Amino acid sequence: MNVIDMLKEKTERLTRNQAEFRDLIAPQWREYWSELWQSARNYQWVNWILDSDHRSLDETETQPSCDSPEAEMMRQQLMAQMDSVVYVGEWMTVEQERINQFAEVTEDRQWIHTDPERAAEESPFKAAIAHGFLTLSLIPRLTNAVDPENPPYKGAKMVVNMGLNQVRFPFPLKAGSRVRGSKKIVGVKIVRRGLEVTEEITVEIENMRRPACVAQTVIRLVY
Structure with a gap:
């Protein structure tokens, strides 16, 4: 048995038996024993011994890889781009006509969206505004995810919308x-037949400091 194993065994034995040992100590010394034991636990070498098994597993554990070479190549690319802006789109005008069309489809015809004259007089925004869900629905268009000639994730057979983590x-x-x-790109996870990718999308308004929308979208790339 090497020195590390011996120290680890003794430390584990002390951990198991320290409560019994404390009961054998005279009452006037028990408080000092508790303080001494806690101090020992705080030393780095004790924690290093106790955690050595976990570290050994972590050091020898290999990183998982995708079944598909195309998916693994994409995963490596996305991991290298993590937390960096990977796309900035072109400017797009959100006209009143589009807002009205969205109101008809969703049946949300509230006057702050559909009545510009009344909104200019009574709304705190002094103008008609787009539905929040309209802004959200424009994300695929604004991030160029709907162009079949230039897909953002080349090589994927299918891209599936899995939902949203957060929207503001x-x-x-x-x-x-x-x-x-x-x-x-804020998250990449290996899943069956592909990858699950979490994107953080910001919808910026021209000449405005604050954005119209910030959302985390989750998509699945199928290979």
């Missing part, structure tokens, strides 16, 4: 404003 609408989007989308 920090600033109202007024009719006639221009917006653009930018994208960061």
